[in-house]
Amino acid sequence: LRVRSFIARHFLRAKYDYRQKWLEVTEKFSVCHDMQEVWDQYLEWLGQTFAASHICIWKRFAVDGQFHQIRSLTPRIPPPIPETHKLIQELNRRRGPFFLHHYGLSSDVLGDFAEDTQAHVCVPILRKKGAVLGFVTLSRDIYAKEYDHDDFNLLWVMAHHVAMLFLQFQLQEERNSSAKWEAVHRFSAF
Numbered sequence: 001l002r003v004r005s006f007i008a009r010h011f012l013r014a015k016y017d018y019r020q021k022w023l024e025v026t027e028k029f030s031v032c033h034d035m036q037e038v039w040d041q042y043l044e045w046l047g048q049t050f051a052a053s054h055i056c057i058w059k060r061f062a063v064d065g066q067f068h069q070i071r072s073l074t075p076r077i078p079p080p081i082p083e084t085h086k087l088i089q090e091l092n093r094r095r096g097p098f099f100l101h102h103y104g105l106s107s108d109v110l111g112d113f114a115e116d117t118q119a120h121v122c123v124p125i126l127r128k129k130g131a132v133l134g135f136v137t138l139s140r141d142i143y144a145k146e147y148d149h150d151d152f153n154l155l156w157v158m159a160h161h162v163a164m165l166f167l168q169f170q171l172q173e174e175r176n177s178s179a180k181w182e183a184v185h186r187f188s189a190f
Helices: 002-011 017-032 036-050 084-093 110-119 149-189
Strands: 055-059 067-073 123-126 130-138
Touching: 017 036, 017 149, 036 055, 036 067, 036 149, 067 130, 084 123, 084 130, 123 149, 130 149
Parallel strands: none
Antiparallel strands: 055 067, 055 130, 123 130
16 A cells, blocks of 8 residues: 555656645635535535545534534434544544555444445544544445545545634634623623
8 A cells, every 4th residue: 555655646647636626625615604514515525526425524522522423425324423432543543534444443343333334434634733523434436446645635635624614613603702792791891
């Protein structure tokens, strides 16, 4: 895998025109007014870019500390995943896209999750300090093409972009909330 990655990186032509892909994504996200729209646009972009029959976006919820599927191309909703799950441990360890089966995460370890999502590739969505905000899973390519170094680079960059958008919307929400409380305090002082 490392030799193929080295050869692809240094001797073969890139699979994607990254400038074009970046323009696509920035155009999609520029119309978003909140994080829900970002998740929708992200799922749509993933579906248009990769020929996977199952694509799922998972997000950690602070309320229960578990990861819940928030978007998917399929109607099936698997149960939440606790932070102690082997997949989450691997996301914390790997820090980048990876094949589930290459790291000992076989279907018997993943259980129902692997069956429900048909997950083949996993892409972490990380906060700046490295905490896992969420992740994306993609099934095998419907044309039986294997994901390669270019796919992983594109997935990694876009996951990073989504994480930054999430943090921006979160800061905006906190600012709006503090402005509202400030107005309430001014009114009550008056």
